[in-house]
Amino acid sequence: MRQQNTSAGAPYIAFANVEVAYSDFVQGLRGVTLNIDKGEFVFLCGRTGSGKSTVLKCLSREVWHTSGSVCLEGRELTHLPVKDVAHLRRQMGIVPQDFGLLPNKRVWENLGYAMRACGRTRREVRKLVPDILERVNMLQRADAFPRELSGGEQQRVAIGRALINNPPLLLADEPTGNLDPQHSVEVIELLQQLNLRGTTVVVATHDMPIVEKFGHRVVLLDEGRIVTNTLDHPDGQPSLDGEILSSKYQPQTNGQDALGLFGPIPAGGSSDA
Amino acid sequence: MLDRIEFLIGESFSALRRNTWMTFAAVTTVCMAIFILGGLGLAFFSFRNVVVGLGQRAEMKVLLLDTLPDRDASLLQGQILAIPGVKSATFVPRSEGLKQLLKENPDIDVEGLQIDNPLPNAYVVRVTELKDFDIVADQVGRIKGVEPRGVKYPADEKNFLMDTVKVLQWLGMALGAIMLATSGILIYNSIRMSVVARRREIRIMQLVGATRFMVWAPMLLEGIVQGAIGGALATLILWGAHNVVQEAVIKGLSALGRPGVFPFSLAFTVLVGAGALYGFVCSLIAVREPLQVKRSLAT
Incomplete structure (x- = not known):
């Protein structure tokens, strides 16, 4: 496992008492304080509506927090002008749960389109797209349409698209939400490889078997609050095997929800806040 | 780019x-x-x-009082031209007016009627724009020597x-x-x-x-x-x-x-x-x- 940089200096991502109110009655986050260092791999876990996606959206400025402060690389995002949001998003790769691929474009065109939208030339597209597809192990399927790909492959393309700006930070919102266990492992392994190369990875998920399998740092949210942060464990061991989670939640043995965090999973899947 | x-x-x-x-x-x-x-x-x-x-071609006829001597009548031209909107003012003596009338209406037998020239001295006034007709007519009508209601122009057509x-x-x-x-x-x-x-x-x-x-x-x-x-x-x-x-x-x-x-x-x-x-x-x-x-x- 990659060693996280917890040495002195400002954390890479810093949430300080962040609150997000979607309306008078719907609270996204309630006083979240969270630090993530450069090069870390963090799982944000929690039930649907617990606020894990809101944390990611606060970082990508899809949501403006109501109070508190959000800093990225020491830069306060609270008063970030709207015109600077595009520049901010080029410093991060965003992987949505639904892949967000254009169905009428081939794999390489999906990446090329995103690059052209960011102002890259056709020559740059021709040069960079094969490299990126190679990194996500999709070069051999470059000419395929999204409908011809498996869920795992589509997610790889989405991850590849998130890498077009070579970002130091990758935000993945439920990247395994639509995948079977085997493809889920493949996708997280891919994210882990990127992490090993220095990319900070923050993954929002409720896929607990995956979280357990990879054993990275886990931040558990519930109703907009952080209830558990494995970095806070006295031993500093980012593990789910300790007493932290098991004391709060009764483990179950039904596969997807091994820790029993979420109760019965409703039919048709779920979406997050 | x-x-x-x-x-x-x-x-x-x-x-x-x-x-x-x-x-x-x-x-x-x-x-x-x-x-x-x-x-x-x-x-x-x-x-x-x-x-x-049409406005530039249309004419306004200004009839002068019979009592106004011919010499004084010809002096009114300056006053008419001083009115804003007036393009030209041509003096038409009564004799010239009669000639024009007979030319336009050859059937009239003036000699048979055995009367003097009944026409007064007049001015033919042209304006720069059709819309100025009313204002110009009003001001010309106030000039001393012009016959009361003696300003004639095609108001309805205008x-x-x-x-x-x-x-x-x-x-x-x-x-x-x-x-x-x-x-x-x-x-x-x-x-x-x-x-x-x-x-x-x-x-x-x-x-x-x-x-x-x-x-x-x-x-x-x-x-x-x-x-x-x-x-x-x-x-x-x-x-x-x-x-x-x-x-x-x-x-x-x-x-x-x-x-x-x-x-x-x-x-x-x-x-x-x-x-x-x-x-x-x-x-x-x-x-x-x-x-x-x-x-x-x-x-």
């Missing part, structure tokens, strides 16, 4: 292709709006030119022409405004549909950090193209209509004078430019709301 322009143009034309029928509706309505505005504008200015021409100009002006503005509003709504709708149709692309652009310009520009271009095509079509229709009207005028209404040549280059430039500008404004309104980053999402 060229690469970026090519990308934006490609995006906007793919959107135009995607919304074919909405684009068709928007373009044709813009075309009709500009045609009506341009056509009635052209008709207004042409008719106004005719009216101005009023009819002036009313027609006004009707054309208001009709053009009202119809044009209605058509402009309709076409604006159609452009707005077509761009909104474009936003909906391209929501996947827009989302991806926003996710990967495309600038607002890159996200908006294809749709703004789409509106500009719709407006410009509408303007170009309107110019062609206007040109055709002008030729038809010209033929009709030459055949049947030559008394009004020959209509002017259609200023094709000028009309094309102005109408295409106006259409493009209008399309740009409508699409900007349509794009602003759904695509702006909403700071207030979390309130």
Whole structure:
């Protein structure tokens, strides 16, 4: 496992008492304080509506927090002008749960389109797209349409698209939400490889078997609050095997929800806040 | 730079292709709006030119008192010319007036009537514009030596022409405004549909950090193209209509004078430019709301 940089200096991502109110009655986050260092791999876990996606959206400025402060690389995002949001998003790769691929474009065109939208030339597209597809192990399927790909492959393309700006930070919102266990492992392994190369990875998920399998740092949210942060464990061991989670939640043995965090999973899947 | 322009143009034309029928509706309505505005504008200015021409040709007859000596009568010319709006004032002595009368009405037998020349001395006054007739007539009528109610001019005809100009002006503005509003709504709708149709692309652009310009520009271009095509079509229709009207005028209404040549280059430039500008404004309104980053999402 990659060693996280917890040495002195400002954390890479810093949430300080962040609150997000979607309306008078719907609270996204309630006083979240969270630090993530450069090069870390963090799982944000929690039930649907617990606020894990809101944390990611606060970082990508899809949501403006109501109070508190959000800093990225020491830069306060609270008063970030709207015109600077595009520049901010080029410093991060965003992987949505639904892949967000254009169905009428081939794999390489999906990446090329995103690059052209960011102002890259056709020559740059021709040069960079094969490299990126190679990194996500999709070069051999470059000419395929999204409908011809498996869920795992589509997610790889989405991850590849998130890498077009070579970002130091990758935000993945439920990247395994639509995948079977085997493809889920493949996708997280891919994210882990990127992490090993220095990319900070923050993954929002409720896929607990995956979280357990990879054993990275886990931040558990519930109703907009952080209830558990494995970095806070006295031993500093980012593990789910300790007493932290098991004391709060009764483990179950039904596969997807091994820790029993979420109760019965409703039919048709779920979406997050 | 060229690469970026090519990308934006490609995006906007793919959107135009995607919304074919909405684009068709928007373009044709813009075309009709500009045609009506341009056509009635052209008709207004042409008719106004005719009216101005008629005004310059129309005459006002100012009859002088019989008691006014001929020498004093000829001195009134300076006073009449000093009135604003008067183009010319020609003194017509009673003898000359009689000659003209007999020339125009050869059946009159003055000698048979055995009376002296019954006509007074007069002035023939021309004004610069038809609309000035009433004011000029009023002021000329106040000059000492002019016969009471001795200023004669075709008031009814003048009023009819002036009313027609006004009707054309208001009709053009009202119809044009209605058509402009309709076409604006159609452009707005077509761009909104474009936003909906391209929501996947827009989302991806926003996710990967495309600038607002890159996200908006294809749709703004789409509106500009719709407006410009509408303007170009309107110019062609206007040109055709002008030729038809010209033929009709030459055949049947030559008394009004020959209509002017259609200023094709000028009309094309102005109408295409106006259409493009209008399309740009409508699409900007349509794009602003759904695509702006909403700071207030979390309130």
